[in-house]
Amino acid sequence: MDLSKLQQIDPYSWSVPLHAGEKRAPVRLFGSAPLLATMDDKVLEQIVNVACLPGLVGAAMTMPDAHWGYGFPIGGVAAFDAEQGGIISAGGVGFDISCGIRCLRSNLDSKALLPHLEHLADVLFRDIPAGMGEEGELRLSPRELDVVLQRGAEWAVQAGYGVAQDLEFIEEHGRVPGAVPEAVSDLAKKRQRGEMGTLGSGNHYLEVQIVERIYDTSAAQAFGLAEGQIVVSIHCGSRGLGHQIGTDYLVTLAKAASRLGVTLPDRELACAPIKSREGQQYLGAMNAGINCALANRQILTHLTRSAFARVFPQAMLETLFDVSHNTCKAEQHVVDGQLRLLYVHRKGATRAFGPGHPALPQRYQQSGQPVIIGGSMGTGSYILAGNPESENSAYASASHGAGRAMSRKQALKHWNGRDLLDGLKRKGILIRTRSMRGAAEEAPGAYKDVDLVAEATEMAGLARRVAFLRPCACIKG
Amino acid sequence: MGTDTCGYFDHDADIGIIGRGDTLEHAFEGAAQAMFAIMIDIAALRPEITVRFTFEESDVELALVSWLNLLLAHAREQQTVFSHFGLRREGNRWHGEASGQRWQRDMERGVEVKGATLTMLAVEQTPAGWEARCIVDV
Numbered sequence: 322m323d324l325s326k327l328q329q330i331d332p333y334s335w336s337v338p339l340h341a342g343e344k345r346a347p348v349r350l351f352g353s354a355p356l357l358a359t360m361d362d363k364v365l366e367q368i369v370n371v372a373c374l375p376g377l378v379g380a381a382m383t384m385p386d387a388h389w390g391y392g393f394p395i396g397g398v399a400a401f402d403a404e405q406g407g408i409i410s411a412g413g414v415g416f417d418i419s420c421g422i423r424c425l426r427s428n429l430d431s432k433a434l435l436p437h438l439e440h441l442a443d444v445l446f447r448d449i450p451a452g453m454g455e456e457g458e459l460r461l462s463p464r465e466l467d468v469v470l471q472r473g474a475e476w477a478v479q480a481g482y483g484v485a486q487d488l489e490f491i492e493e494h495g496r497v498p499g500a501v502p503e504a505v506s507d508l509a510k511k512r513q514r515g516e517m518g519t520l521g522s523g524n525h526y527l528e529v530q531i532v533e534r535i536y537d538t539s540a541a542q543a544f545g546l547a548e549g550q551i552v553v554s555i556h557c558g559s560r561g562l563g564h565q566i567g568t569d570y571l572v573t574l575a576k577a578a579s580r581l582g583v584t585l586p587d588r589e590l591a592c593a594p595i596k597s598r599e600g601q602q603y604l605g606a607m608n609a610g611i612n613c614a615l616a617n618r619q620i621l622t623h624l625t626r627s628a629f630a631r632v633f634p635q636a637m638l639e640t641l642f643d644v645s646h647n648t649c650k651a652e653q654h655v656v657d658g659q660l661r662l663l664y665v666h667r668k669g670a671t672r673a674f675g676p677g678h679p680a681l682p683q684r685y686q687q688s689g690q691p692v693i694i695g696g697s698m699g700t701g702s703y704i705l706a707g708n709p710e711s712e713n714s715a716y717a718s719a720s721h722g723a724g725r726a727m728s729r730k731q732a733l734k735h736w737n738g739r740d741l742l743d744g745l746k747r748k749g750i751l752i753r754t755r756s757m758r759g760a761a762e763e764a765p766g767a768y769k770d771v772d773l774v775a776e777a778t779e780m781a782g783l784a785r786r787v788a789f790l791r792p793c794a795c796i797k798g
Numbered sequence: 799m800g801t802d803t804c805g806y807f808d809h810d811a812d813i814g815i816i817g818r819g820d821t822l823e824h825a826f827e828g829a830a831q832a833m834f835a836i837m838i839d840i841a842a843l844r845p846e847i848t849v850r851f852t853f854e855e856s857d858v859e860l861a862l863v864s865w866l867n868l869l870l871a872h873a874r875e876q877q878t879v880f881s882h883f884g885l886r887r888e889g890n891r892w893h894g895e896a897s898g899q900r901w902q903r904d905m906e907r908g909v910e911v912k913g914a915t916l917t918m919l920a921v922e923q924t925p926a927g928w929e930a931r932c933i934v935d936v
Contacts, residue, residue, distance in 0.1 A: 361810055363810070388810040388811055389809065389810035389811065390810075390811060390812075390917075391812065391915040391916070391917035391933050391935065392915075392916070392917060395810075395811055412915075412916075415935070416912040416913040416915075416935045417912055417935075452907055452910075453837055453838075453907040453908065453909065453910040454877070454879075454901035454903075454905070454907065454910075456877070508871050508875070511871075511875045512871055512874045512875055514875070515877065516874075521910060522907075522909050522910035522936070523909050523910060523912075523936045561874050564870075564912040564913050564935075565871055565913075567912070567913055568867040568870075568871070568913045568914075571863070571913075571915070571916060572860055572863060572864060575860070575916060576860075587916075587917070588859075588916040588919065589915055589916040589917045589919075591916065725810050725811045727810075728808040728809055728810055728811075728813075729809075729811075729812070729813055729909075729936070730806055730807075730808050730813065731808065755907050756906075756907040756908060756909060757906075758907070758908045758909060759907070759908065759909045762909060798910075
């Protein structure tokens with residue numbers, strides 16, 4: 322990105338000056354100069370386009386891990402007010418509705434785990450359906466699926482996939498209100514038939530990690546983390562159902578925008594006023610998609626526990642937190658001293674509520690919400706804690722991952738999947754995958770430096786680092 | 799898969815696909831080949847299962863997105879991967895056909911495509927023929 326087009330507010334925050342005659346809301350980019358310099362100019366183009374959408378409140382923003390997306394940039398955050406003609410955008414949520422990370426803390430440490438790591442990786446790879454074409458064992462009738470779309474992880478726990486305590490540590494307790502299964506097409510429901518309890522492909526993974534460093538002792542204590550401890554992160558979303566909802570409404574909303582007089586600088590920003598019929602239908606379908614993703618991660622949590630128990634009968638895996646990073650959520654935020662209901666789009670951005678937020682479980686009231694920045698399979702991940710909104714000026718949002726620095730096409734030219742996996746094994750990181758092409762595309766070198774992203778996230782006031790996690794085994798989708 | 803009928807272009811997180819042909823319909827078929835070749839070695843597939851479907855769309859760019867996304871949906875629904883494609887247009891009505899094989903666990907896999915997007919979406923007639931392109935989300 323050409324930094325000369327930006328105005329620096331502070332070392333980790335930038336704005337985009339308005340040209341003469343240009344009409345749009347402010348734009349704010351979070352991140353250090355080195356991070357922004359590596360971003361494609363398309364990121365800037367896309368977030369400026371978002372700032373032109375009606376009903377935007379405050380600035381259109383990007384997180385430090387932003388990269389070029391479709392419509393919205395990945396790492397984009399934008400809040401809209403329905404009472405001011407604000408819109409809801411399918412492009413602002415993405416195809417993988419409620420893609421997110423479930424983090425589980427274990428009672429195992431690295432000393433106990435490492436001698437059995439190969440066996441554990443094999444068992445996880447056998448028991449967790451991962452990759453293109455892999456199906457789960459669960460088959461739901463259309464009526465049962467509608468219940469899942471209404472009740473999310475709550476349904477999964479009641480069906481025996483997990484324990485009630487899990488729900489306390491999932492956003493919205495595992496069930497978002499406002500889901501409308503009738504707004505989800507039959508095709509979307511058919512696509513989900515074999516996909517409940519599956520990881521998917523691309524950048525999705527299940528990773529066994531070691532807590533290597535604690536940054537914030539107090540928050541780490543609240544999160545139940547200590548150095549040397551084993552944790553598991555599961556990164557996936559709403560699978561075929563969510564993809565089809567995104568597909569269906571992309572075209573519907575693109576046409577609605579034109580009919581309802583919403584001028585789109587980019588067709589991919591396909592959107593409709595929140596209060597319009599199409600906006601309400603998408604909102605209902607998207608909420609159903611979120612519940613599907615929450616149920617999916619709950620089932621995968623259960624499968625993970627079962628796999629661990631086969632190798633470590635004494636293992637206990639508790640849900641640390643479950644965060645989504647592709648959503649639009651109705652939230653109350655204080656804007657210019659007034660409490661307002663806003664529809665906050667986070668596309669490749671994590672919600673990061675600060676200490677004392679009423680939506681947080683009692684355990685995290687002092688620390689703030691756990692925020693998970695998933696890294697690449699060869700580097701590491703971070704757990705952070707949300708800051709008060711007096712410090713976080715991005716509607717309680719933070720980074721969600723390392724963010725790509727190189728296209729998949731370029732990555733395929735740079736790396737061979739087999740060689741990459743062998744190299745990672747020599748570093749003590751076991752990868753299990755059915756796709757060598759996928760492994761090459763997901764090479765650690767194709768991602769930004771996750772350390773820089775986490776540091777910038779903290780320095781920008783979005784969230785503060787609590788722990789660094791080093792990968793030791795990764796089941797790649 | 800002929801390299802003259804399909805190709806790719808760069809995108810940070812996802813993949814740009816290109817279909818080319820002497821007619822609009824052939825360019826759409828090339829785009830479908832490019833998309834499925836991300837997921838599987840389509841040259842190794844046999845046309846054992848065929849699906850047929852129709853859709854209506856007056857906007858040719860949106861028709862490309864609908865064509866690709868309907869192919870993805872039918873493939874998932876049938877647990878199939880497609881390698882052969884046919885498309886015929888009658889005004890705003892499009893008649894699609896795709897053939898391929900059911901998923902086998904021993905197939906060499908690529909990366910799952912979640913959907914075709916409207917980003918960098920273009921359907922153009924060039925001196926060399928028709929070209930259809932868009933970004934697919936993986």
